[in-house]
Amino acid sequence: MITSQHPIGSGFGATTTAAEVLDGIDLTGRHVLVTGGYSGIGLETTRxxxxxxAQVVVPARRRKVAEEALAGLAGVETDELDLADLDSVAAFADRRLDVGRGFDAVIDSAGVMACPETRVGPGWELQFATNHLGHFALVNRLAPLLNEGARVVSVSSGAHRRTAIRWEDPHFATGYDRWDAYGQSKTANVLFAVHLDAIAQxxxxxxxxxxxxGILTPLQRHLSREEQVEMGWIDEDGNQIADWFKTPEQGAATQTWAAFSPQLDGKGGVFLQDCEIAEVTEDGGGVAAHAVDREQAERLWDFSVRLTGVDGFRS
Structure with missing residues (x-):
């Protein structure tokens, strides 16, 4: 069943926090995977x-850093995972398959943004490789562990509006633009969810x-202070001045709502914003039509299968 890309009147909004989303919801016995669950909005999601x-597995490229950030939180397990390395993804998935415990939700919250031009694997652009291909391979490899009723949550960005998939040059071999690369990876995050929902429901x-x-978190690590001042985000001393930023607790709300809100029972394959199903719009806000195009979603799935060699939901 295709869910309509229209608001449902959730009663929540931009200032809702993750704790408020889960108020009255008992997750005892639920098992969740949160990539990036030790930093920024991922950490607030885990908390x-x-x-x-819930019991939460937090895989991390920097496992020691993750353990320090999560110290004192009961019910959290860390593991090693580098999303830019498909061998690391396979090894992590194999360890979870050996454990054998199913997941009730997988929240793909980790990512990189606007990084310098970097190549991984066979020359893949880093942001597309990490933000999309790594999560694509991870979720497909974990397919046998997804419990009935499980939800996969793909954390995109408003930056998806910047560009559709650049089929003629997805890895920026002919010239790199870090923001276009980020935007493409975020479009891929949306298309991934669209087609996964179609074939897994x-x-x-x-x-x-x-x-x-928008949230100020370590995701901005590749942006200089000067750049952030110029964009009006912070002042010369590094203090936030833009009043439209969310707190990390508010930033974590929509992905938490996506993972467990009963308001989304029987729904899927849609783009969410401010704890609500967003409208398709052409001029800012909501979701761009190119990111929820079902034909583009299937094309990206097939392309991703060719690159990663993994297709856990159709094999």
Whole structure:
């Protein structure tokens, strides 16, 4: 069943926090995977889930850093995972398959933004490789562990509006623009959820993509202070001055809502924003039509299968 890309009147909004989304929801016995769950909005997501009773697995490229950030949180397990390295993705997935415990939600919250031109693997552009291909391979490899009723949450960005998939040059071989590369990876995050939902709902798995909102987190690590001052985000001393930024607790709300809100039961394959299903719009806000195009979503899936060699939902 195709879910309409229109608001449902959730009653939540831009200032809702992850804890408020989960108020009254008991996650005892639920098992969740949160990539990037030790930093920024991922960390706030982990905290909210644990407070509601969930057991959370947080894989990390910097496992020691993750352990330090998560110290004192009961019910959290860390593991090693580098999303830019498909061998690391396979090894992590194999360890989870050996454990054998199913997941009730997978939240793909990790990512890189506007980094210098970097190549990984066979020359793949880093942002597309990390933000999309790594998560694509991860979720496909974990397909046998997704419980009936599980949700896969793909964290995108409003930057998806910047560009559709650049089929003629997806890895920027002819000239690199770090923001276009980021925007393409975020479009890929949405298209991934669109097609995953289409092919996985028969086994009881649904998928969502979302824009968490603007939040100042370590995601901005590749932006200099001067750049952020010029964009009006911070002042010369590094203090936030833009009043439209969310707090990390608010930024974590939409992905937490996507993972466990009963308001989304029976729904999937849609783009969310501010704890609501967004409208398709052409001029800012909401979701761009190119990111929820079902033909483009299937084309990206097939392309990703060729690159990663993994297709856990159609094999």
């Amino acid at each position: 909210a889930l644990v407070a509601a009773g 028969d086994r009881g798995v649904r998928a969502f993509a979302l824009h968490p909102g």
